Amino acid sequence: MAMTEQQNLMRRLQVQSFAIDDIKLFLDTHPNDRLAMEYYQKYRHLREQTMNNYVKQFGPITPDQVEGTDRWTWIDTPWPWEGVL
Amino acid sequence: MWTYEKRLQYPINIKKPDANAAKIIITQYGGPDGELGASMRYLSQRYSMPFKEAAGILNDIGTEELAHLEMVSTIVHQLTRDLTLEQIQEQGFAPYFVDHTVGVYPQAAAGFPFDALCFASKGDAITDLTEDMAAEQKARTTYDNILRLVDNPEVIDPIRFLREREVVHFQRFGEALRTVQDKLDEKNFYAINPEFDMRKNPR
Numbered sequence: 423m424a425m426t427e428q429q430n431l432m433r434r435l436q437v438q439s440f441a442i443d444d445i446k447l448f449l450d451t452h453p454n455d456r457l458a459m460e461y462y463q464k465y466r467h468l469r470e471q472t473m474n475n476y477v478k479q480f481g482p483i484t485p486d487q488v489e490g491t492d493r494w495t496w497i498d499t500p501w502p503w504e505g506v507l
Numbered sequence: 508m509w510t511y512e513k514r515l516q517y518p519i520n521i522k523k524p525d526a527n528a529a530k531i532i533i534t535q536y537g538g539p540d541g542e543l544g545a546s547m548r549y550l551s552q553r554y555s556m557p558f559k560e561a562a563g564i565l566n567d568i569g570t571e572e573l574a575h576l577e578m579v580s581t582i583v584h585q586l587t588r589d590l591t592l593e594q595i596q597e598q599g600f601a602p603y604f605v606d607h608t609v610g611v612y613p614q615a616a617a618g619f620p621f622d623a624l625c626f627a628s629k630g631d632a633i634t635d636l637t638e639d640m641a642a643e644q645k646a647r648t649t650y651d652n653i654l655r656l657v658d659n660p661e662v663i664d665p666i667r668f669l670r671e672r673e674v675v676h677f678q679r680f681g682e683a684l685r686t687v688q689d690k691l692d693e694k695n696f697y698a699i700n701p702e703f704d705m706r707k708n709p710r
Contacts, residue, residue: 497563503554
């Protein structure tokens with residue numbers, strides 16, 4: 423089955439976030455590694471773009487991304503354990 | 508997925524070592540009504556919760572409890588990090604010291620280690636939310652008992668904050684329970700278990 427735009431963006435967010443999760447551990451033990459720092463900055467930037475794009479279209483991933491004053495949409499977007507994304 | 512913020516939810520800065528206080532406060536880290544059990548209880552219960560208000564409050568209180576267990580651990584750490592060997596002997600801290608030095612380990616005040624038997628995850632919204640309300644009151648009682656036993660204002664202040672959060676959480680779980688009951692048969696809340704009988708695709 424074809425992936426929806428939301429699923430596509432979520433996959434990209436997961437991939438870019440994982441790149442950071444992983445390099446973060448390497449940098450904890452190699453804090454002066456210039457190449458690893460460049461890799462980190464590259465993915466931090468990519469992840470930020472994907473995150474903004476996702477949140478603008480599909481709603482909050484963290485509670486501090488809830489926009490507006492109409493409703494607390496934090497509880498409306500799917501929980502990760504539902505298996506829809 | 509979680510990310511970490513390098514800050515405490517409420518400031519803690521304890522200058523005077525006190526093994527007696529540490530021995531009792533550690534129970535709110537790894538004891539039967541402690542923050543570790545609280546967090547695991549709510550984060551375990553949220554998966555099958557059938558209404559988004561209830562799933563949301565379990566997720567977010569379960570997350571806040573992780574911040575509380577960091578606070579309790581910080582209190583224990585600051586109370587023990589500068590203990591002298593004489594203080595360790597005189598204040599009855601040797602039994603802990605021999606196993607953990609001044610490391611932080613999740614155990615109850617009586618010394619038994621953290622045990623998941625201190626909480627339940629029953630797969631029934633009314634059962635679980637009722638347990639959660641009791642759990643918050645049990646933690647509140649424990650903080651009240653701690654406040655009866657400690658006299659250092661630098662310890663009392665963050666403990667009062669933690670105690671107050673138990674009261675707020677109790678209130679929110681009460682509201683979640685009412686929301687769940689409003690969505691059930693009002694003549695018999697127990698006619699169905701919404702976590703099992705309302706599933707969309709039972710296979």
